[in-house]
Amino acid sequence: MTHNKYLSNFEAALRVGQPKRAELIAELKAHLLELGPDDDPDQALGRPADMATGYNRLYLGLLDRPWKVTSAAILYVVFVAVMKWWELASFRHHWPGWNLLQEDDRGFSLYLYVQLLFPLVSAALLGRIIARYHQAARLFTATWIITMIIGATFGLMNDLYTGRQDIDVPDTNSGLVFSALFIALLTTTMAAAAGFVGVFLSSWSSRHIPNPRYRQHLRFQLLLAAVFTLLLLWFSLSFVPRPFIRAIDYFLNVPLFMLIAGGGLYCWRKFRAIRALEHTSSGIN
Amino acid sequence: MGLNREILKGHSQLIILAALARRPMHGYALSEHLRQRMPESFRFGVGMIYPLLHRMEKDKLIRGRWQRILGADRKVYALTHRGQRMLAAKKHDWRLFSSLVSRMIHQPT
Numbered sequence: 001m002t003h004n005k006y007l008s009n010f011e012a013a014l015r016v017g018q019p020k021r022a023e024l025i026a027e028l029k030a031h032l033l034e035l036g037p038d039d040d041p042d043q044a045l046g047r048p049a050d051m052a053t054g055y056n057r058l059y060l061g062l063l064d065r066p067w068k069v070t071s072a073a074i075l076y077v078v079f080v081a082v083m084k085w086w087e088l089a090s091f092r093h094h095w096p097g098w099n100l101l102q103e104d105d106r107g108f109s110l111y112l113y114v115q116l117l118f119p120l121v122s123a124a125l126l127g128r129i130i131a132r133y134h135q136a137a138r139l140f141t142a143t144w145i146i147t148m149i150i151g152a153t154f155g156l157m158n159d160l161y162t163g164r165q166d167i168d169v170p171d172t173n174s175g176l177v178f179s180a181l182f183i184a185l186l187t188t189t190m191a192a193a194a195g196f197v198g199v200f201l202s203s204w205s206s207r208h209i210p211n212p213r214y215r216q217h218l219r220f221q222l223l224l225a226a227v228f229t230l231l232l233l234w235f236s237l238s239f240v241p242r243p244f245i246r247a248i249d250y251f252l253n254v255p256l257f258m259l260i261a262g263g264g265l266y267c268w269r270k271f272r273a274i275r276a277l278e279h280t281s282s283g284i285n
Numbered sequence: 286m287g288l289n290r291e292i293l294k295g296h297s298q299l300i301i302l303a304a305l306a307r308r309p310m311h312g313y314a315l316s317e318h319l320r321q322r323m324p325e326s327f328r329f330g331v332g333m334i335y336p337l338l339h340r341m342e343k344d345k346l347i348r349g350r351w352q353r354i355l356g357a358d359r360k361v362y363a364l365t366h367r368g369q370r371m372l373a374a375k376k377h378d379w380r381l382f383s384s385l386v387s388r389m390i391h392q393p394t
Contacts, residue, residue, distance in 0.1 A: 027312060027335065027360050034313040046332030054336030058343065 003032045006041040006048050013052035016059045024055055297337055298346075299379060302364065302372040305347060309363035311354070312338065338362055346371050 010028060014021060035044055045051065304318050316331040341347045346368035349360045
């Protein structure tokens with residue numbers, strides 16, 4: 001394999017964005033210059049795709065391969081769809097006349113669609129930004145903050161909406177909004193905290209594993225385990241008596257905030273890595 | 286007989302830290318340094334060295350700086366204070382571990 005061919009294969013397999021990408025390519029070019037024109041870089045350096053995979057795993061973490069993002073998105077859709085189905089079945093069981101498609105439930109119906117789509121769109125956007133604009137630390141932070149604000153506002157509005165409809169307090173009671181707001185804030189905080197704790201625990205527990213591949217696998221599995229534990233928790237809570245149904249409804253925001261919190265933490269870690277990079281790698285444009 | 290690569294991977298960080306403790310080196314110089322000192326059956330691929338160097342840089346064990354050497358830009362890696370402390374700790378662990386294993390496997394029956 002010629003040096004140019006080796007370099008182009010490496011670039012094709014490398015998913016890391018700029019400016020780190022330019023630095024990695026420059027470093028490889030410098031190494032290839034040291035080899036003689038007759039030296040086979042495949043023999044000297046190993047397969048270019050393997051080296052690129054090592055960098056992808058290091059700098060893109062859980063987003064190093066598209067199938068991981070896709071499978072996470074599919075799992076999320078299945079997760080929310082199952083929860084929604086269970087919620088509707090539970091509502092119909094307790095209130096036989098209740099129908100989602102009634103005129104006055106359009107807002108709730110719209111919410112269902114948005115709740116399904118919002119995390120997917122934000123995850124896809126974050127993934128693209130992380131991969132393409134590796135250097136734009138401020139953009140990561142801004143995206144994270146905007147996503148958090150949208151998510152929090154959205155969750156709050158939903159909680160107030162469902163609270164106004166479903167909490168067993170008369171509409172004329174002025175304490176209703178306060179109760180709904182209090183519960184919304186409490187559950188939102190709890191959900192965000194659960195997300196942060198989940199991501200922190202998965203990162204903390206895998207920090208001593210020397211092989212990056214195993215470390216990433218463990219983190220991915222722990223996140224999946226956290227999602228399925230919440231699913232089981234939600235199912236088990238559905239069997240408790242009617243007054244607790246209200247509380248169960250608020251658990252629906254947990255996966256949404258877990259995703260947002262996870263994305264935020266990931267962006268923050270990228271931001272710190274990029275800051276470190278900006279300090280160490282001067283001389284490369 | 287070749288050495289199990291997983292064993293080598295487990296100690297690759299220690300080997301690189303020890304090499305960079307002698308003097309700062311760029312990737313190619315480091316690969317040559319290791320190639321000259323390690324028997325063929327004991328070598329790990331050069332392609333593995335670079336991602337490992339970047340991992341260690343991310344963990345602040347080493348610091349890379351671009352320098353112009355013989356007319357070409359090279360990223361030269363050197364140990365940080367944290368890297369020096371890590372090297373000392375890993376050396377200690379290794380001495381303890383190797384003496385223990387040696388004692389166990391050479392123990393007369």
